[in-house]
Amino acid sequence: MNRKIIGMMILALLAAVALTACGGKDKGPAELAIKAAEEAVSAAKTEAGKIIPDQIAALESALASAKDKLAKGNFQEALAEAQSLVGKAKDVVEAAKAKKDELSQTWTNLSQGIPRMVAAVESRMDILSQAKSLPGNLTAEALEDTKAGLAAAKADWAKAQESFNAGNLHEAVSVANSVKEKAVKAMETLGLPVPAGAKS
């Protein structure tokens, strides 16, 4: 009886040793994979952080999850997650390049049109400021609102250009689009034709 119990204890001990050995075997590769994933996510953040910040945040969250599994000794899961993260980081960089091209094109387009829209509104506002009375479809209140809207649009356009010069293309395009909306509203109020480029 005693021999049987001792035998089972030895078996359990061997199983524990075997499990530990297996875990130890996976720990090294998991740590290496986490290190590679950290580098990949860091590189992706540098490349794409300002362009697709939400996707970078998702990568960082996944990296934190893999690190957590490593810390808890789930080496195989940590290894698998870290390995997949390297591929995902590469995909994010590719997506950022495509997005950057799209944003660059949008910026080029808006930077051609917005100054012309603003100039047209300013020209009409300048003439209307000299008029003894306003055209029938325009009230003095609407004209004042348009004047304020134009000032805001010009200030925002300066901010958009600052963002662009600082390399923050995502922010620049976002602000430029809001400037476009303000300019369109001003043109409509003044009865000016809205250019086709502003309608897309």
Next chain:
Amino acid sequence: EDPWDVKQYHEVKKGETLWKISEKYYGDGSLYKKIFEANRDILKNPDLIKVGQKLHIP
């Protein structure tokens, strides 16, 4: 070719004058000179505008 063309044009109708056109767009006929100056390439005299002419309204 130019999706950002912001110019406004007015096609002259029978009986219209620069004064009337100025009243329509600016609410003040006396600002007709603004339209005349913007169309010096096709207008030689503010009193001589022709039906069908397309005037740029600045």
